[in-house]
Amino acid sequence: MIKVSVFYPNQEGKKFDMGYYCNKHLSMVQQKLGAACKRVDAEQGLGGIEPGSRATYIAMCHLYFDSVEAFQTAFGPHAKAIMGDIPNYTNIQPTIQISEVKI
């Protein structure tokens, strides 16, 4: 199982519409990716481990697929629509990585 993680850095002065992200964007992503996407997790950064510290990421989401190929096949045809929706909820540039699920 692989995991595609999207991280939105918690940058001062930037905007992030969590309501749109969870209710509109991620719903659209799941609908477009279909059954190839086995699971979606999304979270909102509260803070760092030290009380009062900032969270590194204001939001993150994680999409699970059986393989990198399954992700690429599902995502490729919809990449433009999915990436094109980003300005509707944020002006933060996300970092993305692909990982292998170990536990």
Place this chain on the structure above:
Amino acid sequence: MIKVSVFYPNQEGKKFDMGYYCNKHLSMVQQKLGAACKRVDAEQGLGGIEPGSRATYIAMCHLYFDSVEAFQTAFGPHAKAIMGDIPNYTNIQPTIQISEVKI
């Protein structure tokens, strides 16, 4: 539900023993945190979204709790033992954040 995410930056020349991390360290963490820890996810970074690019994080783990207080109560008594085990698998300093689970 809250999520405590631990990120290990993918730094050149540093070591990370994934076998020890998954089989020894995270088993010990789960045993010490007990039932307060509802779920553990761990993954190994494969790469960035662009083919051939590096993953930002060589490893990540995510621990789920009902609340920040539940995490602090479970983790506090074992913080020294858990953090003290880190040098056994890595010389990378992790970043940690607490997030609220949205999806």
